[in-house]
Amino acid sequence: MSELSNLNKLTIDFYRKDVLTVAEGLLGKIFVKAEKNVILAGKIVEVEAYNGVIDEAAHSFRGKTKRNEVMFNKGGLLYVYFTYGVHYCCNVVTGEQDEGNAVLIRGIEPVSGIDIMAGNRFKKGSDFKIENIANGPGKICKAFNINLLDNGVDLTGDYIYILDNVKIPENRIVKTKRIGITKSADLPWRFYIKENGFVSKK
DNA sequence: CCACGGATTGGCT
DNA sequence: GCCAATCCGTGGA
Numbered sequence: 001m002s003e004l005s006n007l008n009k010l011t012i013d014f015y016r017k018d019v020l021t022v023a024e025g026l027l028g029k030i031f032v033k034a035e036k037n038v039i040l041a042g043k044i045v046e047v048e049a050y051n052g053v054i055d056e057a058a059h060s061f062r063g064k065t066k067r068n069e070v071m072f073n074k075g076g077l078l079y080v081y082f083t084y085g086v087h088y089c090c091n092v093v094t095g096e097q098d099e100g101n102a103v104l105i106r107g108i109e110p111v112s113g114i115d116i117m118a119g120n121r122f123k124k125g126s127d128f129k130i131e132n133i134a135n136g137p138g139k140i141c142k143a144f145n146i147n148l149l150d151n152g153v154d155l156t157g158d159y160i161y162i163l164d165n166v167k168i169p170e171n172r173i174v175k176t177k178r179i180g181i182t183k184s185a186d187l188p189w190r191f192y193i194k195e196n197g198f199v200s201k202k
Numbered sequence: 203c204c205a206c207g208g209a210t211t212g213g214c215t
Numbered sequence: 216g217c218c219a220a221t222c223c224g225t226g227g228a
Contacts, residue, residue, distance in 0.1 A: 048209070057209065059224095067224070085221030087210050104209055138210050180209055203228085215217075 004030060004041060004112060007163035012156055014164075015075030015094055019101035022075070022094040023049040024191050027173060030163035031108055033144045038113050040144050042134055043165070046107030046192035046199045048178045050091070052100020056183035060100025070152045071100045078160055080141070080151040087138030088147050092155065092162070106179070106190075108134035109198040110143070117143040136200040168193055 007030060015022060024047075032041045052060030052071065059068040059081065070079040071093055079091040079102050091102040110117055110133050121143050122128045134140045141147065146160075153160050178190045179201060192199045 050209070059209080062225080065224075081209080082222070083208060084210055085208095085223075089209060091209085106209085136210070142211095178209070182208090205227090206225090208222105208224090211220095213217105213219090 004032070004039070004163060007165055009156065010162045010164050012076050015092065015155065016096065017075070017094065019049045019051055019094045019099075019103060020189065022092065023047045023103045023189070024173060025167070026092065026103060026105070026162070027191060027193055028165050028168040030111060030165055031105065031144075031160075032163060033146070033160050034158060035145075038116050040113035040117055041163075042108035042110045042112075042117075043198075044105055044107070044162075045109050045196045046105075046135075047190070048104045048106055049189040049191075050102050050104060051189075054184075055187060055189075057178065057181040057185070057187075058100065058102075060102075064100075068100070071102050072098050073152075075101075076155050078146075078150055078153040078155055080146060080148055082148060083138075088141035089137040090141055090144075090146050090150070104137055105140055106137050107192060107196075107199045108140050108143075109196065110134060120145050131197050135198050 050058035052058050060071040074097050075094040077093040091104045093102045095101045134143045172194050176190045
């Protein structure tokens, strides 16, 4: 992969597309959180698409609420939600106003600020595997220190953003059913990079 | 009002 | 493999 400084930030055009197109397109891109003194960054290796119109598993399916209102904006925002009373998960809002579409980020391969992310995830001094830092949606938010304060952040800004990178070829992408849901469970809307060790589950 | 379960994770049996 | 953690949205009484 190129140096991060050589990569361009994804622009609004990327996000205002169909949710499945954006989901697949996000694979291989570099998710970045620029904190005061450190850059946290990693390659997106696993995602799931959620559609507010035809997908009962989407938070937006039953209409706008305080929790999910960010999902109904135009694409290009970060949607963060709190679940199981314990974890945060982060999503990329896609498409047009009031569609309620978003892509859940489920797996990230750490690239920069790895020691900081490990510190966010594990007790100081404990042994860990780099593969286990951000191989799951809750783990990603812990590693990147993302919470409800970051809900609605503009991804075209300078705080949390995504860098363009080489497109993952179609034959390197695995498409399967989504994980951990019971409604609309058969939709093949999970995408991950084949044989990548930072995917949450096989 | 109350009960239930969720786009999860990690610890313990 | 099982289950607690622990908040909040949803649905039924």
